[in-house]
Amino acid sequence: MRSVPTLFVREWKSFFFSPTAYIVITVFLALAGYFFFGNLSFSRQATLRPTLDVFAIVLLFVTPIITMRLLAEEARSGTIETLLTAPVRDVEVVLGKFFASLAFLICMLLPTGYYVAVLAKVGSPDYGQIISGYIGLVLVGCVFLSVGLLCSAATKNQIVAAVVAFVALLILWILGALGQLAQQQGLKELLEYIGFFRHFDSFQKGLIDTRDVIYMLSVTTFCLFLTVRVVETRKWR
Amino acid sequence: MIAVDNLTKRYAGVTAVDGISFRVGAGEILGFLGPNGAGKTTTMRILTCFMPATSGAASVGGYDVFDQSLQVRRLVGYMPENVPLYTDMRVREYLDYRAKLKEVPRSKRRKAVDDALERCWITDVSTRVIGQLSKGYRQRVGLADTLVHDPKVLILDEPTIGLDPNQVRRVRELIRNLGEDHTVILSTHILPEVEMTCSRVIIIHNGRLVAEGTPGDLAAARDGGSFVRMEVRGPARQIEDTLRKVPGVAKVSCDEAAGSCRLIVTPKEGDPRTELARVVVNSGWDLLEMHQEGASLEDIFVQITTEDRGGKE
Numbered sequence: 001m002r003s004v005p006t007l008f009v010r011e012w013k014s015f016f017f018s019p020t021a022y023i024v025i026t027v028f029l030a031l032a033g034y035f036f037f038g039n040l041s042f043s044r045q046a047t048l049r050p051t052l053d054v055f056a057i058v059l060l061f062v063t064p065i066i067t068m069r070l071l072a073e074e075a076r077s078g079t080i081e082t083l084l085t086a087p088v089r090d091v092e093v094v095l096g097k098f099f100a101s102l103a104f105l106i107c108m109l110l111p112t113g114y115y116v117a118v119l120a121k122v123g124s125p126d127y128g129q130i131i132s133g134y135i136g137l138v139l140v141g142c143v144f145l146s147v148g149l150l151c152s153a154a155t156k157n158q159i160v161a162a163v164v165a166f167v168a169l170l171i172l173w174i175l176g177a178l179g180q181l182a183q184q185q186g187l188k189e190l191l192e193y194i195g196f197f198r199h200f201d202s203f204q205k206g207l208i209d210t211r212d213v214i215y216m217l218s219v220t221t222f223c224l225f226l227t228v229r230v231v232e233t234r235k236w237r
Numbered sequence: 238m239i240a241v242d243n244l245t246k247r248y249a250g251v252t253a254v255d256g257i258s259f260r261v262g263a264g265e266i267l268g269f270l271g272p273n274g275a276g277k278t279t280t281m282r283i284l285t286c287f288m289p290a291t292s293g294a295a296s297v298g299g300y301d302v303f304d305q306s307l308q309v310r311r312l313v314g315y316m317p318e319n320v321p322l323y324t325d326m327r328v329r330e331y332l333d334y335r336a337k338l339k340e341v342p343r344s345k346r347r348k349a350v351d352d353a354l355e356r357c358w359i360t361d362v363s364t365r366v367i368g369q370l371s372k373g374y375r376q377r378v379g380l381a382d383t384l385v386h387d388p389k390v391l392i393l394d395e396p397t398i399g400l401d402p403n404q405v406r407r408v409r410e411l412i413r414n415l416g417e418d419h420t421v422i423l424s425t426h427i428l429p430e431v432e433m434t435c436s437r438v439i440i441i442h443n444g445r446l447v448a449e450g451t452p453g454d455l456a457a458a459r460d461g462g463s464f465v466r467m468e469v470r471g472p473a474r475q476i477e478d479t480l481r482k483v484p485g486v487a488k489v490s491c492d493e494a495a496g497s498c499r500l501i502v503t504p505k506e507g508d509p510r511t512e513l514a515r516v517v518v519n520s521g522w523d524l525l526e527m528h529q530e531g532a533s534l535e536d537i538f539v540q541i542t543t544e545d546r547g548g549k550e
Contacts, residue, residue: 006337010323017325078321082382085285085317086338087310 003088007096008103011070015104024065025108031058036115046123048115049204052133055112056140056200059105060173063141064165066104067148068158070097071227075156075234090231094224098149105141109134129206136203139216140196144169146223153230172196238263238390238420239284244293246279253279255444256293261437263389266416268435268452269424272542276444277424278318281392284422285315297390311340314383318394320376324368328359328378331367332385339386353381356411372399380408384415391415393423397430409434428535442542455537465502465510465529471522473498483516485509497525 015021035054043050074080083093119125144165151165152158176195182188192198196219199212239261246254254276261267269277283290284297286306294301300308323331332350341349354360357377362370367378376399383391396412397405412434415421425431431438432452440448440455448455469476476498477491488503502513510527517524 002340003338006334010326010334014323014325077324078317078319079323080321081282081287081317082315082321082335083338085287085310085313085315086335087307087340088338089307 001092001095003092004096004099007088007093008100011097011100012103015066015100018069020065020069021104024062028058028062028108029111032112032115036112036118040118040122046119046125048119048125048130048133051115052137052204053201055109055137059137059141059144060169061166062108063101063105063144064148064151064162064169066101067145067152067165068162069152070101070149071152071231072155072158072161076158080234084231090228094149094153094227094231098145098224098227101145101149102138102142105145106138109137109141126206129204132203132206132208135208136200136212139203139213140200142220143172143196143216143223146220146227147172150223150227150230153227153234238265239295239297239422241280241284241295242293244280244283244295245291246276246283246288247291252444254283254290254441257441257444257446258293259439259446259449261420261422263420264416264418265437266412266421266423266435268431268438269422269441270426270428270431270438270538271424271441272426275441275542277441278394280441281315281394281422281424285313285392286310287315311386312388313390313392314386314388315392316379316383316394316396318398320379322367322375322378322382325366327364327366328370329354329363331378332381335382336385341386349385349387353385356384357381358407373401373404376400377404377408380411389419391419391421391423393421395425396423397425397427405430428538440538440541447541448537463504463529465504465513465527467500467502467513467517467524468497468526469500469517469522469524470497471517471520476500476517476520476522479516479520480513483509483512485512497523 032051032055035058036048036051039050039054071080074083084090116125116127116130147168148161148165151168152161155161155164172195174195175191176197179188179191179193179195179198182191193215196216199215202209202212241260242258244254244257245252257276257280259267269280271277279288282288284295284302286302286309289303294303296302297309298312300312302309326334329350332353333346336346336349351360354363357380359374359377359381362374367375370378376396380393380396383393391412393412397408400408409430412421412423416434416436423435436451438448438450438452438455439446473491473493477489477500480486480500480502481489485504485507486502486509487505490501492499492501502509508529510529514524514527
């Protein structure tokens with residue numbers, strides 16, 4: 001695992017070399033600000049809950065754009081060949097890239113901490129709930145990023161990677177939403193468990209439930225595991 | 238240093254490499270020769286652990302490329318065809334990153350990068366962004382990358398493509414120098430390159446190994462090993478007939494040009510030059526030029542790779 005930091009740093013720098021990073025951050029923060037302002041002036045409650053809910057949906061659109069380049073571009077430009085013939089394990093490559101994208105996501109979320117200051121100014125928000133909300137957001141971000149990374153590993157085309165990742169996430173989301181509508185108890189449970197929405201929602205309630213944490217982390221780990229496998233199969237093709 | 242045994246690689250329906258075996262000793266420079274699609278790149282990719290073989294075994298420095306892939310990769314510096322690089326990094330930054338990946342210890346890293354920059358004479362562009370460099374510079378950045386961890390084995394896939402003649406000459410010189418304490422495999426289809434730099438040559442065609450030996454061996458092994466090229470001023474037809482009767486001459490072909498004729502004389506054995514010269518002069522013609530040529534690697538290459546699967550040694 002010694003090479004992970006090296007790979008992380010390269011990936012991190014390369015995020016900020018392309019204009020995509022700045023556009024993504026700008027769009028995200030513009031949307032975030034708009035929804036924060038809307039929610040605050042509409043509900044007149046010192047809470048971030050509706051705002052963080054919307055963040056999750058914005059992230060659904062944004063994370064595929066963050067991850068699409070990661071492995072697809074290496075394959076397209078052929079740098080995967082120099083990368084994988086250096087003494088690094090495939091796992092290290094995948095982890096380096098994943099953590100770089102996660103750092104980028106956190107970096108994108110950081111300026112929204114300002115909203116907490118605004119809330120503190122106009123009322124007395126529940127900090128515990130806000131912290132658990134952000135933890136939920138970062139965890140759901142991990143799920144999104146790992147799905148995106150998996151899609152990026154499977155193709156040489158960034159656009160394909162982004163679209164497939166987006167569709168996959170949308171399906172995960174819709175499954176959860178369908179679960180809420182389902183009549184049959186067993187089906188309802190199943191759908192709600194598979195979809196990430198209910199798991200995310202409990203964080204927003206201020207509840208850090210190990211079941212939800214495990215859900216998020218296991219989906220992430222599973223996707224990263226699959227990504228490593230896909231990187232491996234690229235050699236066999 | 239490198240041992241390849243009965244290596245076979247099949248892609249869906251296509252056999253790219255078909256039962257190749259060879260050995261490369263320490264300090265050898267092996268030229269890997271073949272037309273496009275012969276299986277050169279595939280073999281190199283297997284040796285550098287980028288892809289596994291379908292069957293057969295290969296080892297580098299005693300480590301198996303499949304089972305001990307990390308150890309092999311530590312030993313090998315590999316420059317792929319077309320030299321893929323991160324176009325968004327600066328040259329020094331890139332080499333530093335690669336040195337880290339290749340486990341060059343921190344204390345030696347700066348010197349390793351400096352040395353690589355200098356060896357490939359790209360110190361002047363070390364702060365430039367790779368994407369803005371010309372093809373020749375990129376090629377050399379790729380070469381610097383393969384050298385940065387001072388690997389025992391260098392595997393270079395068409396290292397001189399895209400370089401101008403001066404750079405080509407310098408890269409060949411560099412490879413020759415590296416050959417003194419490294420084991421080098423280089424693939425190419427530029428034949429003079431092999432004759433100039435390699436101590437041994439392997440020719441592969443359609444995934445099979447069709448010839449192996451030093452450039453000299455190969456030349457001697459093929460029929461029509463050497464011939465004499467002459468230019469004589471005089472009546473063409475008469476000269477041709479006369480020379481054909483000279484003892485030791487097997488074949489004469491004549492090409493008539495303004496006032497003189499160019500002849501290619503194939504000897505049966507030995508060196509017929511003294512006799513030829515005497516005959517020409519005694520007949521009162523002017524001998525303008527005469528020299529002996531060995532069959533070049535190019536002739537051998539063309540001969541072998543155009544024969545349909547034949548010529549297997």
